[in-house]
Amino acid sequence: MVIHKCTAFINKLKRIWPTNRVKILFIILIFLSSLYIIGHFRYIVMSKQGEIEEDPFTQASNLMSKYTKLPNPNWQKWTTSNITNFYLYRAFLDNRTSVTNAPVIRVLLMKNNYKETALNYFCHIIFDDNVSITKPVSKLEQLSYMYRDFPGLQGFLLTCELGVKYKDKHPKSVSISESITENEQAQNRLKIEYNLKNPATAKENFALCLKGLRFPDNDISSYLVEWFELLFLMGVNKIFVYVFEVHPNIYKVLRYYEGRNQIEIIPFSYPNHVYINKVQGEKIHYTDCFYKNMNFYKYIAIFDYDEIIIPKHDYTWLDMMNRLLTTLPNETSYSDYRFRRYMSMKNMQVEIPKLPTTKDDVKLLYETRSTLDKGVKSIVDTETVSGLSNHFPTICTSDVCHPYDVDLSIGFAVHYRNTCLRGRDDLCSNKTIIRDIPIHRYSDRLMENVMRTLNSIPNYELSLEKV
Numbered sequence: 001m002v003i004h005k006c007t008a009f010i011n012k013l014k015r016i017w018p019t020n021r022v023k024i025l026f027i028i029l030i031f032l033s034s035l036y037i038i039g040h041f042r043y044i045v046m047s048k049q050g051e052i053e054e055d056p057f058t059q060a061s062n063l064m065s066k067y068t069k070l071p072n073p074n075w076q077k078w079t080t081s082n083i084t085n086f087y088l089y090r091a092f093l094d095n096r097t098s099v100t101n102a103p104v105i106r107v108l109l110m111k112n113n114y115k116e117t118a119l120n121y122f123c124h125i126i127f128d129d130n131v132s133i134t135k136p137v138s139k140l141e142q143l144s145y146m147y148r149d150f151p152g153l154q155g156f157l158l159t160c161e162l163g164v165k166y167k168d169k170h171p172k173s174v175s176i177s178e179s180i181t182e183n184e185q186a187q188n189r190l191k192i193e194y195n196l197k198n199p200a201t202a203k204e205n206f207a208l209c210l211k212g213l214r215f216p217d218n219d220i221s222s223y224l225v226e227w228f229e230l231l232f233l234m235g236v237n238k239i240f241v242y243v244f245e246v247h248p249n250i251y252k253v254l255r256y257y258e259g260r261n262q263i264e265i266i267p268f269s270y271p272n273h274v275y276i277n278k279v280q281g282e283k284i285h286y287t288d289c290f291y292k293n294m295n296f297y298k299y300i301a302i303f304d305y306d307e308i309i310i311p312k313h314d315y316t317w318l319d320m321m322n323r324l325l326t327t328l329p330n331e332t333s334y335s336d337y338r339f340r341r342y343m344s345m346k347n348m349q350v351e352i353p354k355l356p357t358t359k360d361d362v363k364l365l366y367e368t369r370s371t372l373d374k375g376v377k378s379i380v381d382t383e384t385v386s387g388l389s390n391h392f393p394t395i396c397t398s399d400v401c402h403p404y405d406v407d408l409s410i411g412f413a414v415h416y417r418n419t420c421l422r423g424r425d426d427l428c429s430n431k432t433i434i435r436d437i438p439i440h441r442y443s444d445r446l447m448e449n450v451m452r453t454l455n456s457i458p459n460y461e462l463s464l465e466k467v
């Protein structure tokens, strides 16, 4: 039977083979395949010579890439002899008392070959009196706690220890290389940021770091005003906003608060031509924001724009933290305080007063929440943390971080969403929702402040419909 079918098929082939159309098609097919094979071979050769940015591993995922391709002054690229591509972002001096062998230089970077965390690299540091020294890299630590083996670029923190001998010197710039003597040929050089606080002034209480906003078309400006104003009512001193690209209305809002020194805008884009996993990039926002601010604020909160931490009994975060600290053992110092998280969603929301937020956006003033969703959000202590992931610190100045799980009687986080978590409808059914987000106490002042702000932003026209 099978043999019969095969012979029939071969006979059929013999009949159509001589036709010109089939011959031409066949020749075109062979031509295209050889182009592909030659191209692929050339790719391998070029990447061996370091002419191609991605390794084949990241190249495979490149099709999924969506990031901007504009020239990017944010990152300095450096390719090692192992074709590891480093994209260096910022360098900081870290002279905190909890840091081993302080002062140290921290370099925030993204790189491929996440498996390669070898320490065969060197920091060449130049001080402001032009004296230069070379120190081995003492740590190369991955920032993420999840998707750590995801291909493409991952966020890392590189550390070089200067040690007590250099405690009073002012390092000016650093370059990283593979050779102990490569100073002159170094392919990169970063200015070192200091951010040392005036010892005479006390630290402020709360900075909030908001990961990169990418809302070119969707005007969520009035929602953001509501969110910012609520955070300011809770006592957040300043919000640091990373911006990819935003709707003109959002930009007007950010500029307005920037003028009042309540917000700092940090323009951001990813390195070029390499596959980036968005979740990996966010670690760069949070950790950069941390190093900029660790000497100026006692606490740093790391948030997305649809989340908030709500004190159970207190009006401000400071009162909430003070209430919390009195319950803690005196001798322990914690890296961060983790607040358990609820969700609040459209279909279960009972709106309190009507705010002029855009029609389809998440609103904050609802009085219902889901059951706990297992997530946490951290308020980070700035003394002992050295690297951050999306929800909590991942690297600390001691070998492990010491988080404290905050009791629900002190405060909790709420994640405002349009829909329930996938596959977790049980969290969000009418049976399980709880009607007590204690947010009413803010509503009058919040309304007032939102309206005042919306009316004060120059040339701002509220768009009530989603664009």
Ligand SMILES: *[C@@H]1O[C@H](CO)[C@@H](O)[C@H](O)[C@H]1NC(C)=O
Pocket (backbone or CB within 6 Å): 080, 081, 082, 116, 118, 120, 178
């Ligand atoms: C290159 O990578 C290999 C294996 O990952 C490692 O053993 C070697 O030390 C690396 N060489 C350099 C110069 O980084």
Ligand SMILES: *[C@@H]1O[C@H](CO)[C@@H](O)[C@H](O)[C@H]1NC(C)=O
Pocket (backbone or CB within 6 Å): 128, 129, 130
């Ligand atoms: C350090 O070197 C730069 C460039 O060569 C020079 O402009 C500067 O005056 C030098 N500074 C000191 C303190 O020697």
Ligand SMILES: *[C@@H]1O[C@H](CO)[C@@H](O)[C@H](O)[C@H]1NC(C)=O
Pocket (backbone or CB within 6 Å): 095, 097, 103, 167, 168, 169, 170, 196
């Ligand atoms: C670093 O801290 C030490 C004390 O811990 C201090 O003596 C030194 O001046 C600081 N260095 C800088 C550059 O501020």
Ligand SMILES: *[C@@H]1O[C@H](CO)[C@@H](O)[C@H](O)[C@H]1NC(C)=O
Pocket (backbone or CB within 6 Å): 326, 327, 328, 329, 330
């Ligand atoms: C911590 O110390 C203060 C005084 O130094 C004391 O009033 C407080 O009760 C102590 N807290 C705990 C939890 O032991």
Ligand SMILES: *[C@@H]1O[C@H](CO)[C@@H](O)[C@H](O)[C@H]1NC(C)=O
Pocket (backbone or CB within 6 Å): 347, 348, 428, 429, 430
């Ligand atoms: C919950 O109840 C409200 C009215 O009480 C209803 O409008 C809504 O559709 C219900 N939601 C779900 C998810 O069942």
